[in-house]
Amino acid sequence: MNTSISIGSKIIGQSYRPLIIAEMSGNHHGNIDRAFAIVDAAAKNGADAIKLQTFTPDTLTIDSKRHEFLIDDSESPWFGKYLWDLYSEAYMPWEWQEELFKFARNKGLACISTIFDISSLEFLLSIGVDAIKIASFELIHIPLLSEASCCGKPLLLSIGMATLDEIQKAVETIRKRGCENFILLKCTSAYPSTEKDANILTIPDLRSRYNCYVGLSDHTLSPYAAFAAVAHGAVMIEKHFTLSRSERGVDSSFSIEPAELHQLRLGTEMVWESLGKVCYEPLSSEKTSLKERPSIYVVKSIKSGETFTHENVRIIRPSGGLLPEFYDQVIGRKAKVTMEAGTPLSWDIID
Incomplete structure (x- = not known):
């Protein structure tokens, strides 16, 4: 494991406070001014990085009304939607992303985005992304992982839903291509998820098994899972972020608001500071x-x-x-x- 990993100007490691990533996802609502406002609010409320998602509906799926393409889980925030329609609603035009990155960097944020295919990887590299995210769903997309591991950028890999064998295969894939600058993100792929399903004790186990840094991609609305994760060694916390859940949208129901982001930043830093060192003498x-x-x-x-x-x-x-x-x-x-x-x-x- 490297002593630290750099994402833009940010340094990640056990000797540094946890990096806070604000995930915009579909909370831009198709409005570029709102996208800029989300970046601005993220910077003002303690985020270290902004994360986008780089896809189009046809890089993720096809326009089919077969039942396989319908979200039929009544507990899902996207219940009743077809995949093509959902991704069309959440899609961010790629021509926005370079300008959003420039704006974010001027605000002191690192710039990250999730890839879903080779074309999104190539595009992000062309506009100078600081790190590449692999979503939990794509952890089993071995050809994509293989290509991403050669891009020269740090990789963030969410492991929601994954079995130990699937995580092992993903890690082996990127390490075979020489990638050691990666962080595994403990994740529960439920939207929103609950604290009882967070299983934060997986974090030190992942770090021990794979000799790598580990963080948390958190879909709960409270900060408590994140605090527990930092206490167990998480170096990074990712949360979906919106200006207001009341405005609704494809991802708003599991996104935190500016005041909550501010508390997340303060709380994770305080938890990290409290870890200190093994000490048996008066201070x-x-x-x-x-x-x-x-x-x-x-x-x-x-x-x-x-x-x-x-x-x-x-x-x-x-x-x-x-x-x-x-x-x-x-x-x-x-x-x-x-x-x-x-x-x-x-x-x-x-x-």
């Missing part, structure tokens, strides 16, 4: 607290030659006296000097 921030640890003090005035008893010496806060572990050794011994209450005990004043 500089604990300096004041160290002074409040208990120690052995005189609690009643003692004359020189008087015996220390449970009544005139106690273990109390603050520090400054002998450590509590020496209390039994002090009891029964005599004072070398006269001491007032509140005097911290030390060996040089004990006979």
